[in-house]
Amino acid sequence: MLEIDPEVIQTDVLVVGGGIAGLMASIAAAQAGASVVLAEKANTRRSGCGATGNDHFLCYCPPAHGPDMEPILKEVRNSQVSGFHDPSLTVRFLEQTFDRVQDWHAWGIDMRPHGDWEFAGHAFPGRPRVWLKYAGHNQKPALTQQAKKQGVRIENHLPIVDIIVREGRVVGALGLNVESDTPVLKVIRAKSVVLATGSGNRIYPSYASPGWMFNIAQCPSCTGSAQSMAFRAGAKLVNMEFPARHAGPKFFNRCGKATWIGMIKDPHGRPVGPFVTQANRWVGDITADVWPAVFTEMTDNGTGPTYMDCTGTSAEDLDYMKWGLENEGNTGMLNYMAGEGIDFRRHMVEFMQYEPFLVGRGVEIDKDAATHVPGLFAAGDPVGNFRADIAGAAVFGWIAGQSAATTAGQIKTFVDTETDPLVAARRDLFSEFMNRKNGPDWKEANLTVQQVMNGYAGLKSRSETLLNAGFKYLMDLKSKILKTVCADNAHTLMRCVEVLEMIDCGEVIFRTALERKETRAMHHRTDFPFTNPLLAEKFLTIRRENDKVILEWRDKF
Amino acid sequence: MPPIIDIRKCKPCGLCAQICPTDVFARVNPKAVPEIRYPEECWHCNSCVLDCPQSAITLRIPLPAMMLHVDAEGGT
Numbered sequence: 001m002l003e004i005d006p007e008v009i010q011t012d013v014l015v016v017g018g019g020i021a022g023l024m025a026s027i028a029a030a031q032a033g034a035s036v037v038l039a040e041k042a043n044t045r046r047s048g049c050g051a052t053g054n055d056h057f058l059c060y061c062p063p064a065h066g067p068d069m070e071p072i073l074k075e076v077r078n079s080q081v082s083g084f085h086d087p088s089l090t091v092r093f094l095e096q097t098f099d100r101v102q103d104w105h106a107w108g109i110d111m112r113p114h115g116d117w118e119f120a121g122h123a124f125p126g127r128p129r130v131w132l133k134y135a136g137h138n139q140k141p142a143l144t145q146q147a148k149k150q151g152v153r154i155e156n157h158l159p160i161v162d163i164i165v166r167e168g169r170v171v172g173a174l175g176l177n178v179e180s181d182t183p184v185l186k187v188i189r190a191k192s193v194v195l196a197t198g199s200g201n202r203i204y205p206s207y208a209s210p211g212w213m214f215n216i217a218q219c220p221s222c223t224g225s226a227q228s229m230a231f232r233a234g235a236k237l238v239n240m241e242f243p244a245r246h247a248g249p250k251f252f253n254r255c256g257k258a259t260w261i262g263m264i265k266d267p268h269g270r271p272v273g274p275f276v277t278q279a280n281r282w283v284g285d286i287t288a289d290v291w292p293a294v295f296t297e298m299t300d301n302g303t304g305p306t307y308m309d310c311t312g313t314s315a316e317d318l319d320y321m322k323w324g325l326e327n328e329g330n331t332g333m334l335n336y337m338a339g340e341g342i343d344f345r346r347h348m349v350e351f352m353q354y355e356p357f358l359v360g361r362g363v364e365i366d367k368d369a370a371t372h373v374p375g376l377f378a379a380g381d382p383v384g385n386f387r388a389d390i391a392g393a394a395v396f397g398w399i400a401g402q403s404a405a406t407t408a409g410q411i412k413t414f415v416d417t418e419t420d421p422l423v424a425a426r427r428d429l430f431s432e433f434m435n436r437k438n439g440p441d442w443k444e445a446n447l448t449v450q451q452v453m454n455g456y457a458g459l460k461s462r463s464e465t466l467l468n469a470g471f472k473y474l475m476d477l478k479s480k481i482l483k484t485v486c487a488d489n490a491h492t493l494m495r496c497v498e499v500l501e502m503i504d505c506g507e508v509i510f511r512t513a514l515e516r517k518e519t520r521a522m523h524h525r526t527d528f529p530f531t532n533p534l535l536a537e538k539f540l541t542i543r544r545e546n547d548k549v550i551l552e553w554r555d556k557f
Numbered sequence: 558m559p560p561i562i563d564i565r566k567c568k569p570c571g572l573c574a575q576i577c578p579t580d581v582f583a584r585v586n587p588k589a590v591p592e593i594r595y596p597e598e599c600w601h602c603n604s605c606v607l608d609c610p611q612s613a614i615t616l617r618i619p620l621p622a623m624m625l626h627v628d629a630e631g632g633t
Contacts, residue, residue: 042576042577042578042579042580043575043576043577043578045576045608046576046577046578046602046604046608047578048578051578051602051604052602052603052604052607156575157584178580179584180584180585181583181585208621208622209621209622211621212597212619212621212622213597214579214597214598214599214600215601215619215621215622216600219578219579219600219602220579220598220600221578221579221580221600249624249625250624250625251621251622251623251624251625252601252618252622252623252624253622269629269630305625307627307629309629311629329602329603331603331606331607332601332602332603332606332616332618333601333624335603335606335615335616336601336616336618336624337624340624342624342626346628346629347626347627347628347629348626348627348628348629349624349625349626350625350626350627491580491594491595494580
């Protein structure tokens with residue numbers, strides 16, 4: 001039987017996930033006077049999509065942009081990150097971005113490495129630039145140090161697997177200690193909880209290499225945990241039916257396409273987009289933002305491949321680009337390119353569109369980062385009605401930490417979560433996984449989830465019959481996994497839990513994709529091939545109440 | 558398989574195993590050269606390479622992640 005650690009953690013605020021949003025939430029909550037425990041699946045120094053850095057931070061910066069926020073707000077609303085924002089959250093975010101930028105600068109992350117506040121990339125010629133260029137290579141160690149300075153207790157290698165809810169409010173969580181080979185369950189009592197587990201990956205197969213599951217652009221350890229736990233805890237999820245995709249170098253999957261300074265070209269060396277004829281450090285070729293499907297479409301219609309061509313970029317701007325890629329965290333890619341003799345001055349690198357993943361699709365929050373469940377907050381990539389990547393994680397992480405501390409301050413006593421029936425149920429289930437022999441491992445389970453999701457809730461065709469069939473197959477698969485999957489140590493047990501989280505996300509994707517009877521963005525219903533204007537100002541939410549799943553349409557706020 | 562530890566340089570401190578975002582290394586014996594137990598789960602993020610105090614780690618990028626490229630016409 002799996003051990004349950006007799007030492008229960010008791011804390012005002014529990015932060016789940018130690019990426020940018022989680023670290024910022026922890027620091028804010030601790031500064032507000034709360035006791036804070038941050039539980040992280042890996043190690044906060046180097047975990048999540050921002051593990052090795054970032055070089056662009058969406059920001060309204062009064063010293064650079066002037067006193068009027070409106071033009072910047074307009075630019076953000078037209079950008080690739082804002083398709084599924086509740087408009088009031090965009091405003092709340094922009095109002096606080098520069099405060100967070102100044103915090104980071106004070107904490108040792110160089111936010112103006114070239115002297116002035118410098119805005120570059122993801123930009124159109126002649127329009128305001130909104131992405132602050134910064135030297136983020138040390139962002140995770142610097143934020144970790146700041147969290148420790150504020151007294152945050154960081155528990156590394158402790159992924160949280162369940163939120164515990166009593167009488168409608170959050171009272172704690174259950175963690176799985178994977179520090180050693182022997183997994184141990186860890187019970188936590190908390191007055192409020194912030195979910196900040198990052199994006200949701202490995203739900204769809206890697207389009208570059210279906211046979212190499214971890215060759216993906218986003219961190220493969222981020223598997224939709226927040227969406228899964230929030231849904232099970234009764235919180236609302238939103239926009240889950242919309243696939244999100246990134247683009248970047250083909251086969252070497254990496255984020256950071258806007259850090260590349262070059263032109264998107266066809267095989268004959270002709271630019272494919274109309275925006276610029278020469279890329280420079282301030283304005284690259286934004287075709288990849290406006291028309292990310294260019295890489296897929298030109299392959300499908302035979303006119304591709306499509307390349308990133310930096311050979312026309314000036315030597316100074318190429319140096320700037322390499323500096324950017326280092327800070328973006330792409331040193332692994334740069335080392336590889338150097339070793340292979342791939343040279344920005346000589347070669348065009350083929351780009352592609354990557355597989356669907358969850359970012360800006362997930363937990364619904366209000367302007368204080370609160371979910372629909374009292375005591376439960378969320379921030380960063382798993383939020384479903386706001387997205388601004390690193391900057392979004394920083395700003396709403398901060399807001400979530402402050403809100404969670406305020407909520408915790410209003411609650412007098414802790415609840416003895418260790419007696420919750422969920423703890424025993426999870427111990428029994430995980431013990432079964434560990435005791436079984438000769439069944440499938442997590443990899444088999446994960447690959448099959450990917451097959452079902454890509455086959456029945458994919459990009460080309462979704463329809464009532466396909467979605468219903470896929471949903472049934474996913475539930476068949478879930479029951480097979482629960483009955484047969486095997487784990488042999490803490491690591492493989494953690495991976496099994498991830499697969500179950502992906503299945504929860506998959507269930508929500510099927511249910512919401514069935515409910516949205518129209519085609520919009522990358523949700524392509526072959527039985528409803530039009531976009532319904534009556535749904536333009538509405539979002540679709542989903543939540544669970546006891547055993548009932550409730551789908552609701554609401555106006556944007 | 559990625560990553561590769563140069564055992565002549567490694568002075569077993571266990572940092573790579575502690576900080577790996579995808580838990581590629583086993584953390585069983587902090588005094589020994591870490592075992593690369595789950596090489597296929599490497600994300601090629603370079604954290605271990607960047608943080609190793611002995612510069613003892615390199616990545617070998619697997620073939621499925623080969624970067625596709627061609628000579629550009631205007632290249633120098």
